[in-house]
Amino acid sequence: MDATSVAASTMKALNFLATSTTRRVANPINFSAPRPSNTKPNLLTLYVPNSNPRNNDLSLTRCSSKPDTNTDNVKDQNPTIDMDLNSKDPEALKPDSNETPSSTLSSPSSSTSSSSGGLVFDLGVTSSWDSAEIGSPVVKRFLSDEEERWYMWYYGKSDSNSNPGLDSIGLAVSSNGIHWERGRGAIQSSSDVGSVMNCGKDWWAFDTLSIRPSEVVIMSSTKVRSSSAVYWLYYTGYTSEKAENFGNSLEISLENPERFHNDGGSGGKIFKSLPGLAISQDGRHWARIEGEHHSGALFDVGLEKEWDSLFIASPQVVFHTSGDLRMYYHSLDIENGQFGIGIARSRDGIRWVKLGKIIGGGKSGCFDEFGVLNPRVVRNRKDGKYLMAYEGVDAKGKRSIGLAVSPDGLKDWTRFQDEGVLKPSMGNGWDNKGVGSPCLVHMDGEEDEWRMYYRGVGNGGRTGIGMALSQGSDVGSFRKWTGFHL
Structure with a gap:
């Protein structure tokens, strides 16, 4: 099956499921026989011709550093591959200019005082789907001749009495990446903003407790227009199953999913998490894709005594070339008591082979002494090297953001420096307890800014989403955004 057939089959499944935001379907590339009904009841299975993943020539949509009127990818047999270039605005994601999102709310985060430096997205209004907690931003910038559009998928938790603690993934949109439109509740249409995906409801699923977005990869074929692209959401799913109870064996409090307002607790509360995949045509209506694990996840934790035997979290995927996708994820290495980042590779984005841990804890006394987690990897279009932003944990549990670089994205990762490039604020700043879950966007312009x-x-554990800017092309130095300077 060629890439056009694969994309067409995938989009047919999406059209079939357009009435639901979180239906669960079988693998859209290679469908296996349904599992026994006593293992997974009510499983919706769609059948398409089997295919060899080696022949699946899926690629990212055409990327451009400048707006381009040519949306036809037929002649572009070798598009530039880089997830974080400023992508051409896919028509499927672009809201109708004549239709105002029905659930749009103004973001309450426009303050630029010293205590809110960097803050661009605050908690939602009371009783909204994201009123109690937000995080895990996945930001994409799309360019067209007419406008600039920004999309941010993020995690949210509600404080509503009717749905206390409900975990969801939502979408906000912006024209400049700073001032965002958001929704109070679930989306109602393909031009709406708000909550777009809830936790799984099947008792056997891996994502019944919490879900966190990690990456959105925009897939298409070189024979398919970008307006027919399919959006692949890689996310972390959590269950209420405890991975292990450490008691007080570790020096700092741990919790997975990590909720910082529980700092100072007894620690040792780690829930099992695994990587998942969902697909969409509009970035709003998502269909879960069945992985090879019995829970629907893409793959399982490692064997006993392996570095990732407790959980798999933050599966961020980089499309290197056709037939070569790389997944960066983190776990807690119980042997040395440190968080670490590992890598897996895939030909089709669904079946993965682990290659092992690629980076662990830093030097004694450094900002990442206790380990590294929540990686975000992009390919620098200037020099072709791979840049990783990650969250580092020091000996006291405080989180900062660091950078590492690799010539090929597979090995030989080297830290930029022993200090973090972005640190928590001093005093009573909104982010004075910790910063993490970084997401890098490479901008256009003469200064080559990030x-x-x-x-x-x-x-009190209050969370928000902030933004920092590089000093021109120097990715080793970031400053928190404090407003526009004319």
Whole structure:
């Protein structure tokens, strides 16, 4: 099956499921026989011709550093591959200019005082789907001749009495990546904003407790227009199954999913998490894709005594070339008591082979002494090297953001420096307790600037999403955004 057939089959499945935001379907590339009904009841299985993943020539949509009127990818047999270039605005994601999102709310985060430096996205209004906690930003910038559009998928938790603690993934949109339109509740249409995906409801699923977005990869074929692209959401799913109870064996409090307002607790509360995949045509209506694991996840934790035997989290995927996708994820290495980042590779984005841990804890006394987690890897289009932004944990549990670089994205990762490039605020700043979950966006312009979106945690565990800017092309130095300077 060629890439056009694969994309067409995938989009047919999406059209069939357009009425639901979180239906669960079988693998859209290679469908296996349904599992016994006593293992997974009510499983919706769609059948398409089997295919060899070696022949699946899926690729990212055409990327461009400048707006381009040519949306036809037929002649572009070798598009530039880089997830974080400023992608051409896919028509499927672009809202109708005559239709105002029905659930749009103004973001309450426009303050630029010293205590809110960097903050661009605050908690939602009371009782909204994201009123209690937000984080895990996945930001994409799309360019067209007419406009600039930004999309941010992020995690949210509600404080509503009717749905206390409900975990969801949502979408916000912006024209400049700073001032965002958001929704109070679930989306109602393909031009809406708000909550787009909830936790799984099947008792056997891996994502019944919490879900966190890690990456959105925009897939298409060189024979398919970008307006027919399919959006692949890689996310972390959690269950209420405890991975292990450490008691007080570790020096700092741990919790997975990590909620910082529980700092100072007894620690040792780690829930099992695994990587998942969902697909969409509009970035709003998602269909879960069945992985090879019995829970629907893409793959399982490692064997006993392997470095990733506890959980798999933050599966961020980089499309290197056709037939070569790389997944970066983190776990807690119980042997040395440190968080670490590993890598897996795939030909089709669904079946993965682990290659092992690629980076672990830093030097004694450094900002990442206790380990590294929540990786975000992009390919620098200037020199072709791979840049990794990651969250580092020091000996006291405080989180900062660091950078590492690799010539090929597979090995030989080298830290930029022993200090973090972005640190928590001093005093009573909104992010004075920790910063993490970085997301890098490479901007256009003569200065070759980078943006870094991140989750910040402040007093009482209050969370927000911030933005920092590089000093021109120097990715080793970031400053938190404090407003426009004319």
